[in-house]
Amino acid sequence: MKKKSMVLVVTVMMLFSVVAAACSSGNGGNTEGGNAGSGASGGANNAAGGEEKTQEKATFTIFNGAGAAKDVNTNETTIGKLLEDQTGVNFKLENLVGDLNTKIGTMIASNKYPDAAIDEVLGAGAFIDLTDLIEQHGPNIKRVYGPYFNQMKAEDGKIYFLPFSNVVGEYNPDPNINQGAFWVQRRVLKEAGYPQIKTMDEYFKLIEDYVAKHPDEDLTGFVSLTHDWRFFATTNPPMHLMGYPNDGEVTVDMNTFEAKTYSASDATKRWLQKLSELNAKGLFDKASFVDNYDQYLAKLTSGKVLGFFDYGWQIGNAQNVLKDAAKKDPAKDDFVYFPLPVTFDGEKDQYLDPPGFVKNRGIGITVSAKDPARIVQYFDNLLKEENQILKSWGIKGETYEVDENGRFYRTAEQIAKIDEAFREEFGFKYYDWNWPNYGTNSTLADGNAYAPGLQPEVFQMSLTEADKTILDKYGVRTYAELFAAPDERPWFPAWGIPKEQGSEPQMYETKKTELTRKYFPKLVLASPAEFESVWAEYMGEFGKLDTAGYEKFMTDEIKKLVEQAK
């Protein structure tokens, strides 16, 4: 028996080694090809791509756990094609289908990963250390990420992935609202004569009045996003209403750096009580608590929903549809949402993100990657200033122009041309984010904004007449000007503080989320008379969690970050 099983083991091992040998020899060939190729493309610019010696083409896969686009090959896009001409590398972008954790579980179980992946969940040994690869193949990676290397290192001192929000050059604020805000349909403001809305009560009064005046339109006063991990859109508002930026589960004191959770605080109580009142008046959409993200977006685009709280990046799909419709038919501008800096009692708002470096999410190369060096070379090539301009601004004369002062701008035709379909075809959409890149708020060496949307010339051009009118009514030039400037918070964002998988703080967050997920609907749907008793029940359950331990963990981490930044 024993002998037999030994034979079996040996046979199996031999099989494996044959496969491994085949793989590694293939790798060797590829690496050489890759090296030769990158040597040739070192000084090449975009146009010279075609003249290069043909090199072996390679296709790698990138898995994106948070993407909602369709799967695509980068070389099917204009940008991707140019980059392929430079490097010979094509990427197959795979987006998540189904549940993220199931998918990742499958990957881990089978030990088969895509070549590169975006997400920190895969950190558990699936990513390779990039330090040496960057040293060998990444002069541009060093230039762009150099100042952040210390912060990017994992506890073991290795760099496993490249984050996305590293600012290169001057910090350039975003004129649009991609962050949190209380949004309201423009027609509501128009009818009320563009009042200044600063407090929570003013905001909901505005909505209530509008619904009261239009009883036959089947309007919904307020909806809230609760689906799956996006539930924070319902739990975060108390933090913002108190005048804090989005630090996740905690608010951080500016002087003592103490982190405090707020899920069971008076602020949350006040917020939920308000929603409960709205619900009693029939202004709150009950289905908020059962709808999924798609249904929520569909409601926003229906034009029937007057207001909601959410983050700009999360409603982009809906807002873009509304804006496109408004471009074609100015009357539809009424349905476009306008962001308002609402706080409980008119405190200074902190909706805009302070400059921060999100380091718990990035793109890494997995242990299954066929040829890590070639991928790193591609990343390095992508990080060249001219390629960053290509992926962000596009091609001179086609998607942007340069005036006599060297300022980049876009003509009205170019702006009209760059709609969602064009963004897909050209590749802006696929290269927009989730690649090693300059952070959105970066400035190019020549002083132009890295992101076209942040270039004042482009922003002004992107506004419709109606946009200009409403901004004018509020006496501002950009949406961001409606909001207070962000105070400096070196730890920001606190939600980006890495927590070990399965650790106490992470368990706390899971349990806390589960608890709020269960009680928030109860509280909001409770009649105002029952509210207090449900709240007491919630407090009782909440008391069982180790909140003090979690707050201590967060406070310690934040103090460390404050020290690091000094």
Place this chain on the structure above:
Amino acid sequence: MENNTAGIPATGAIAKKPAGMARFFKLLLQQRALVVMSVPFLIWLFIFKYMPMWGWTIAFQKYKPALGFWEQEWAGLTHFRFLFEDERFIRVLRNTLAMSGINLVLGFVTAIALALLLNEVRKVMFKRVVQTVSYLPHFISWVVAAGIIQSTLSPDGIINELLMKAGFIKEGVLFLGIPEYFWTIFGAGTVWKDVGWNTIVYLAAMTMIDPAQYEAAEMDGAGRFKRMWHITLPGIKPVIVVLLIMNIGYLMESGFEPQYLLGNGMNVDYSENLDIFVLKYGIAQSNFSLSIAAGMFKTVVSFILLFVANNVSKRLGEARLY
């Protein structure tokens, strides 16, 4: 089944009966074609059913995916303790058993009833149409089915509209927001989705019944219901019993998709089953050991259930699995 067919030529061919091993090898030689044919399936069984059991060791480790087996940290029974000591566990177990119980009972009753009725239908066209329509939902994925159920039950969905038109309620009810309704919704949804599909096997069993029995019964003056009761049902009893035993083995599996897709914060007390619990506290936390521990628990319970059900059936002199 396989044994029987294999045995027939063998018994005929053997004249004298050598005892013990000699007989075994002789038989083996005679039936070598059959043996060779079954080898691929044994290999399949081994690779896909027995080899993965090696993974059970993970349940006793503090498992980290990238490390080799010998580098893992052993954790003893920690994960089992976490599982059984968690206050949610009882609730989750209750939901699992309740929902699979509902599935089992409703699934059997509705499928057998529909099969009996279909069997009595004499118009072939009508029968075919009913059959096709009833098993179409089986081919819809749960994601889509859940979407349909969600919009049907939403406050402005068709059910609320009907109830409001009929004057039973004044404003839309958030059906999926009422925890106690969840099992009903789940049961109804599963029946709608699977009843047609489940009838197929019974209908097939019914075609095996000798028509002469029906004729004889008719001569004796048995009506339709009598014939159903005394001929059709006993005729398909072995199939029912075998399916029942197998399904009892699946009692710990109450499904995952419907609960995951239809569940939300409000009905979590009734919708969260073992699988979802494992997803939340095992896989989502990258705590694979806990997931495996829960899986082991499920397997062991299922095994016991199957064993008991089979034994009971044996005692009662009914059909059985082995």
